[in-house]
Amino acid sequence: MDFDDTPEEAEFRAGARAFxxxxxxxxxxxxxxxYRAGNEDPExxxxxxxxxxxxxxxxxxxxxxxxxxxxxxxxxIEQVIYDxxxxxxxxxxxxxxxxxxxxxxxxxxxxxxxxxxxxxxxxLRGEEVWCQLFSEPAAGSDLAGLxxxxxxxxxxxxxxxxxxxxxGAHYCDFGVLVTRxxxxxxxxxxxxxxFLDMKTPxxxxxxxxxxxxxxxxxxxxxxxxxxxxxxxxGKPGEGWKVSLTTxxxxxxxxxxxxxxxxxxxxxxxxxxxxxxxxALKNEGVRxxxxxxxxxxxxxxYSHFRTMTALSRGETPGPESSIGKLVNxxxxxxxxxxxMDLMEQGGVLTDPELVPLAAVFQQTLLTxxxxxxxxxxxxxxxxxxxxxxxxxPADVRVDKELPFNELPTGKGKGRT
Amino acid sequence: xxxxxxxxxxxxxxxxxxxxxxxDEACRFLRERCPSAAVRRVLEGAEPYDKRLWSEIVAMGWxxxxxxxxxxxxxxxxxxxxxxxxxxGSALAPVPFSSSVYLASEAIITAGSExxxxxxxxxxxxxxxxxxxxxxxxxxxxxxxxxxxTFRNGAVSGEKLPVPDGDVADLAIVVAQGERGPxxxxxxxxxxxxxxxPVETIDPTRSHARITFDDTPAEALGAAGEGEALxxxxxxxxxxxxxxxxxxxxxxxxxxxRDYALERYAFGRPIGSFQAIxxxxxxxxxxxxxxxxNAYYGAWALASNAPELPVAAAAARIxxxxxxxxxAKENIQVHGGMGYTxxxxxxxxxxxxxxxxxxxxxxxxxKDRLIGQLETANAPL
Numbered sequence: 001m002d003f004d005d006t007p008e009e010a011e012f013r014a015g016a017r018a019f020x021x022x023x024x025x026x027x028x029x030x031x032x033x034x035y036r037a038g039n040e041d042p043e044x045x046x047x048x049x050x051x052x053x054x055x056x057x058x059x060x061x062x063x064x065x066x067x068x069x070x071x072x073x074x075x076x077i078e079q080v081i082y083d084x085x086x087x088x089x090x091x092x093x094x095x096x097x098x099x100x101x102x103x104x105x106x107x108x109x110x111x112x113x114x115x116x117x118x119x120x121x122x123x124l125r126g127e128e129v130w131c132q133l134f135s136e137p138a139a140g141s142d143l144a145g146l147x148x149x150x151x152x153x154x155x156x157x158x159x160x161x162x163x164x165x166x167x168g169a170h171y172c173d174f175g176v177l178v179t180r181x182x183x184x185x186x187x188x189x190x191x192x193x194x195f196l197d198m199k200t201p202x203x204x205x206x207x208x209x210x211x212x213x214x215x216x217x218x219x220x221x222x223x224x225x226x227x228x229x230x231x232x233x234g235k236p237g238e239g240w241k242v243s244l245t246t247x248x249x250x251x252x253x254x255x256x257x258x259x260x261x262x263x264x265x266x267x268x269x270x271x272x273x274x275x276x277x278x279a280l281k282n283e284g285v286r287x288x289x290x291x292x293x294x295x296x297x298x299x300x301y302s303h304f305r306t307m308t309a310l311s312r313g314e315t316p317g318p319e320s321s322i323g324k325l326v327n328x329x330x331x332x333x334x335x336x337x338x339m340d341l342m343e344q345g346g347v348l349t350d351p352e353l354v355p356l357a358a359v360f361q362q363t364l365l366t367x368x369x370x371x372x373x374x375x376x377x378x379x380x381x382x383x384x385x386x387x388x389x390x391x392p393a394d395v396r397v398d399k400e401l402p403f404n405e406l407p408t409g410k411g412k413g414r415t
Numbered sequence: 416x417x418x419x420x421x422x423x424x425x426x427x428x429x430x431x432x433x434x435x436x437x438x439d440e441a442c443r444f445l446r447e448r449c450p451s452a453a454v455r456r457v458l459e460g461a462e463p464y465d466k467r468l469w470s471e472i473v474a475m476g477w478x479x480x481x482x483x484x485x486x487x488x489x490x491x492x493x494x495x496x497x498x499x500x501x502x503x504g505s506a507l508a509p510v511p512f513s514s515s516v517y518l519a520s521e522a523i524i525t526a527g528s529e530x531x532x533x534x535x536x537x538x539x540x541x542x543x544x545x546x547x548x549x550x551x552x553x554x555x556x557x558x559x560x561x562x563x564x565t566f567r568n569g570a571v572s573g574e575k576l577p578v579p580d581g582d583v584a585d586l587a588i589v590v591a592q593g594e595r596g597p598x599x600x601x602x603x604x605x606x607x608x609x610x611x612x613p614v615e616t617i618d619p620t621r622s623h624a625r626i627t628f629d630d631t632p633a634e635a636l637g638a639a640g641e642g643e644a645l646x647x648x649x650x651x652x653x654x655x656x657x658x659x660x661x662x663x664x665x666x667x668x669x670x671x672x673r674d675y676a677l678e679r680y681a682f683g684r685p686i687g688s689f690q691a692i693x694x695x696x697x698x699x700x701x702x703x704x705x706x707x708x709n710a711y712y713g714a715w716a717l718a719s720n721a722p723e724l725p726v727a728a729a730a731a732r733i734x735x736x737x738x739x740x741x742x743a744k745e746n747i748q749v750h751g752g753m754g755y756t757x758x759x760x761x762x763x764x765x766x767x768x769x770x771x772x773x774x775x776x777x778x779x780x781x782k783d784r785l786i787g788q789l790e791t792a793n794a795p796l
Contacts, residue, residue, distance in 0.1 A: 001494060001715050002427050266789070280790065283783070290782035293789065294730045294737075298705030301712045304428040311427070322701045378690070384700055385693035389673050392688040 003304075005081075009311065012078050016085045019058050024051075024089040039095050039168055040216065045129075048092035052126025060086075061124045062100065069108045070121040076310040098167060099123050099130030103176045106246045107195055110233035119174070119195075131172035131198070132246065133163040133220055138408070140165075141379050143178075143247075144187045144240060145398075145406075148222060150179035150194070157181075157194065157232070159202075159225040165373075169205045169218040172198050176246060177227075178239050183404040190403055191239030196227050212365035260363045262296045264356055265289060265334050271355055272341045279341050288337055292330060299323050318387040325380040328371035335363035428711060430498060437491070438498040444475075445506035451760045454620050457509035458763070463583050463613065463622035469510040470542060478516050479540025482524065486536035493718040497659045497710070504660030505667040507767055509620040511545050511580035513774070517656040519546025522588045522599065522649045526637035531601060535586060544585040548649075549575035549602075549626060556780070559590060559597040559643050564628065566591035566598045570608075571633040574625065579774065581624030582613040588636060589628065590646055597642035599649075600633040607631065618766035650775050651728035655713035658728075661735035661771050662710050665703045668742035668764045672696055672749040679751075692749060699742045706731075706738035729785035736772040736781075743768035 005013060038044035055061045063079045065071020072078075104123045108116050122128045139146040148161025159179060169175070175198050182190030202225035207215035234242040269280040269289060279285045303323065306316040338360035339346035351357035371377045385391040398406050430438070449468055457465055472478065481496045482488020489495075496516070503512055520539045523531055523546075538544035551557045552564065553576050564573025571591050578587065581604075589600045604611070608631035616623045637645045673696060676687030686692050713731030716724040743765040747754035754761040772778065 001430060001711075001718065003715075004427060280786070286786040287779070287782055290729075290733060290785050293785065294709060294733045295705055297712065297730045298708045298734055301428065301708035302704055305708060305711065308428045322704055325697075326701060326705070378694070381694040381697035382690070384697035385687075388700060389669075389693075389696055391673065391676060391693050391696065392685055394690065395684060395688060 006311070009077060009081060012074075013081050013085060016060060016082045019060060020085055020089050023054055023058075024086075024091050027088055027090040038092065039171075040214075042171075044092055045095055045171060048095040049126040051091050052096060052124075056121075056125040062120075065105075065108075065120075065124075068113070069104070069116055070124055075313070077307060080307050080310060095129060095168075096123070096126060098132050099128075099172075099174075102132055102246045103130040103174070103195070106176060106193075106242060107233065109245050110193070110242050111195075128173040129168065129171065131166050131168050131175045133166055133169075133175045133177040134243070134246070135165040136162060137164055141376055143243070144191070146178060146180060146191070148177075148179045149183075150181040150192050150227075152181070152229075152236075153226075155229050156226045157192070157229060159194075159222040159227060161222050163220040163222075164208070164217070166205075166218045166220050167216055169198065169220050170207070174198060175220075176233075178243050180403065181236050181239075184402045185237065186400050187398060187403045187406065188240045189237055191243070192236045193233045193239040193242035194227050194231050195233065196225070196231060200225050200227070202226070210366075211368065212362070214366075260331060260334055260338075260359050262289070262292045262334075264359060265292065265338055268338050268341060268355055268360070274341070285341070292334060295326055295330060299326055318383055321375075321380060321383060324370075324375065325377055325384075328367070328377060331363055331370055332367040335360045335367055339364060428715070430494060434494055434498050437495060438502060441477075441499050441502040442505070444471075445502055445508060449506040449508050451507075451763065454507045454509050454760075454763055457620045464511055464580070465509045468508065469512075472508075472510060472512065473540075473542030476540075478512065478520070478542055479536075481516075482520060482536050482540045486532055486540065488536065488540045493656075494714055496656060497714045497717075500656045500659035501663035501666075504663030504767075504771075507620060507664065507763055511547070511583055511622075513653075513657060513660065514547035514580040514584065515539055515545045517653040518548035518649065519584075519586060519588055521652050521656075522548065522636060522645075523601070525649055525652065526599060526645050527601075531634065531636065535601075539586075545580060545583055546586040546588070547578055547580045547584040549578040549581065549587045549589045550646075551575065551577060557590075557776070559646060562590060562592045562597065564589065564591040566593040566600050566633060566635075569632060569634070570630045571600055571602060571628045572608075572630050574627045576625040577614055577616060577623035578626050579621065579623050581626045582611055582622050587626070588649075589633060590642070591633075593635070593639060593642060595640040597646065598639065599636040599642050599645055601636045602628070602631055602633045616770065618770040620763065620767070621770060647725070651724050652717055654728040654732040654775055654781070655710065655717045655724075657771055657775060658706065658710040658713055658731040658735035661739040661768070662703065662707050664764055664767055664771070665699075665706060665735070665739040665742035668739070668746040668761075668768075669696065669699050669703055671761065671764075672699070672742075672746040675750050686749070695745055695749070699738075699745050702734075702738040702741050706734040709734040725788045726785065729781050729788060732775065732781045733778055733785065736778045739764075739768040740772055 052061060059072050060082055062069065062071035063074040063082055064076055067073045100123060104120055108120055123130060134143060136146045136148060148159065148163060150157045150159050175196055177194045177196055179192055179194065180190050181192040202223045204221040206219045208217045208219060209215055210217070266289060269285055270278060272279040274282050276282060309316045342354060345354065348354045349358050349361045354361065382394065386393055448471060453465055453468060476489035477499050479488035480491040480499060481493050484490040520536065523535050535544065539546055552562060552574065564571060564575060571589050573591065575589065581587070584604055587602045587604055589602045591598055591600055608629040610627040612625045614623050614625050673687070676692050676696065677685050679686050709731045713727045715721070716727035747761045747765055750759060750761050753759050
């Protein structure tokens, strides 16, 4: 048991370091993370695209992609090593996660070589940005309950309906879209999957205002949007299978991200004075800090175990998904507890007026999403129970019935 | 930069194939020789521990796994001991392994003089002697600066309660108030002035005793004035090994609950198909995995004598205390009324979980210790 690279890994790491040292600025220690909010800023996107092109040209984008996709044909552990090294540099992150993590792998898996040639390289270089049009007002955790309609019309399909929670729809060039083409078939069997140009006539994009006041997501409305049949991925009715390719990659993409961490709440506990001295000396505070530290360390070393499996060429199982489940609640609880330590002043949101530039207040309002996006806590628990522990799948009352005979209820979840 | 800290390495963060094989062999052996019927014989019988199992275990060299070969140990190292601990915990082995190996042997390896090592380690390795650590003096925090047991002029006097395996031990590391502060002493329990009475505890599968010392001859273990630091170090090392036992117990409790949830039907379905059960067991799984990962880091720190050991041990301890108790109590819950019967094995794990969580000091104490370490050592977060 040690923490050492194999000789091959060490060589790869040295190459990545040399590339980063030449092309990027080192991140100052403790300077925090680059937040995804940056995606909304055109200047940020310009930087992100420039950086992505450099990375791709040096062979550090698409590290695990096969060469037929324009990738490096490398291993998962090489990707981890590159990410570790890149993490030390101040480079723009996050703009291409969905496209490169989910959309393009789906396109490459289910599309033709011509599709790969046309789209993969451009996406890899950051020239084209992709979004994912999956969730609907009435289809979230139960994604297969979606009802955006696709009707065949000669060599085209006509799309009508609404998608929601689409990150970046307003600045993306292309999107992947799952629709219902057969309302009489059972829900998983009537779906069809496409990709499309986001400038296609009939698409209307409206930002959603989140509880944090920011708008990272959109509603996307489709009114008689025409998509050529050549942009269908998988057969008509096979859309669910294609969607699973996209979703398999989602939890990996989302699971790795964090905002406030244990170090922030430690920092606050050092600064804040309670009646009996610094908060860090208070037993109740120490109890909470210890819990969070221990669970953070547990996740970190679980991640190391996953990396070890990757390094040995093994595929880590769904057990690597515990990170998302643990972190979501922890973020929310850390934020709420930190504000408790500030007493009534904790309600203030002005970065000038509260410690650590109001990061806890901001996290209180953003953290609910970390327990929902990319598989809610409840879905994650189901996945662990079913795929890791081997417990039975939930009883489904809707599996074999024609979709148009399913009860729908009143909660439409419209915004 | 700490090798494990910077995310600068790719990892070989797992046990070697040899050690995995050792673990599998231990698992097979214990399934055969230590089924729950064996644990129940100790639970319900007069024997303080399973003597046949113990003699087989020492014959295989497990008690001397981490004892250097120079002292007749197997020299497998501490990683070997970790994988054995996990299996012993999983089987609830009713033997004085933790007292004799994680505490007494480790204390002598860490702090003993050459003569003390020669005198005791070969016996501890071969099972000719059983050792233990005597610290607690009744209910309440065992503050080493306020111990009533004294060490003066080469003799200890006082009372220790409870002492794990005290009724079967030949040797005790007794923590006492010395002339220069807390002191570790080595006491031959066959010596004059030792009184020993077995006491009942929540887990009768592991025997405990009240031991009185009346001017009993004792040798200092380690340098005078260093008792407190030494005790901490010994506890840190033992915490990692206990954590592996606890992870083994947690994992087994989870498997029992999972198996029962698949086989028990209610409302026309296996109860494991209800989300109330699925989500509960998913949470137990998460707690167990976090504990396992923390224990692995502890194993690395222990085996490599890393300066991170105090932080790693505390994290392993806290995480394991939490995981085993949650797994054991929810195992009873999933079993419903049957889980509350003497006949089902759930209570064996429930008892052991609570026993182990207090064996080295409570979670509360270790949390305070952890934060204290992080404050002073300015350890990486």
